[in-house]
Amino acid sequence: MPPSPAKSVAPPTLQESALRQLRADIIACRLMPNERLRVEALRERYGMGISPLREALMRLEAEGLVELEQNKGFRVAEVSHENLRDLMRTRIEIESIALRWSLEKGGVEWEANLLSAFHRLSRQTKIDPDNPDALNAAWRREHAEFHAALVAACASQTMMSIRSRLFEQAERYVALSIMANAPPRDDVAEHKQLMRAALNREIDRTLDLNRLHITRTFDKVAASLAAGRDAAARGKAQNGKALK
Template sequence: MRSASGPTQLDTAYDRLRSDILSCRLRPGTRIHINEVAEELQVSVGAVREALSRLAAEDMAVATAQKGYSVPEVSIEELRDLTNTRIAIEEFCLRDSIAHGDIEWETELVAAYHRLQRLPEREPSDPTRLSDAWSAAHQRFHAALVAGCKSPWMLKIRGMLYVQTERYRRLSVPLRTTERDVAAEHKGIFDAVMAKDGDLTAELMRRHLTLTTEILVGSAELSETNIQ
């Protein structure tokens, strides 16, 4: 829990490690050195250990006996499984959201879409990396799409899948060999949702999620050393 005066040492360690793992600043398979993290963030070793324990419970870190913690590996097999599962869950949540979403849901969705469209996708200082601000807006937009869904458990599962696929999405950015119009993909999904066309929305979302997988699987630069 965050105190009224600001984040605790645990909050600081957890937020930074989670961000570094999702953004791939900590690459898959990298060992996490607790003392180094504590020194860099100016927090206690205990706070880092507790943060890593929490991340391990969320499958965002791997605890190994006698070896400490590391960033989870990635693989084509897992990516395909995650993508197929997420497509199924997203479709349910989207259709339910369209069926039950009210004017407040539409208002929040419009705001989330507008913010996403106004931000650059890439970091200006490093075009091979996604902008952290854009990534936060992207997460908010995808969450807003399904916010009208009435099933808390389906939304919870969907949120877990989103986080697990985030690292793969970040990895796909520098591996694109052809130009991808992500903004157009989002506009198509947004327009279909606002038109309350469940079939079109589901199809566009399936294409949107599948394309990231295809980029990673089909990249000529992909090798055993950088994804497995």
């Protein structure tokens, strides 16, 4: 008998793996905002046919990570200061509700998972030492899981899926900020405070800390977004001259 027959998890369909990879690449800005997504290039990049790629792109379109224009194909969704602001404002409101519900209902299980998620997060570094221009993938995963753990007891699938979609959108901006060489802020302490307040069921304080957490990220990202935009504008002007 094999030691662990497990469940022999069905291998994901190509479409599914395309979805995961595309989503990851977009969130990490390996596919840059507004970049055209030509099917032929993607075919080469991910090694599969047209159908699974287009299907995955359609799902991402509905998620708001990809934009589709009639007969002109797909692009990575645009970013803008305005969109960032909207996103963050909305995140604050949504997470406030989800947090409130979660703190009201969370039991021992929830507390344990939250502690565990924080511990794992605290052992990761934000930046990958080998590749200082990108977020550490492991940190990203643990960070996402920590914030999910905070609201995990809210007992609303709907709320949680909305929250995580907004969170993903925001992650893209953070990745941009890192790529612009903005030094990452050290927010282990922030996360710890947040967790403590949550575990103590200090609802108002948790909500305030969370609002602050999001606002700080917003400020930081907005600044490097503006800087990046300026740099890009200068680059474009130069290119324009060079080409003339």
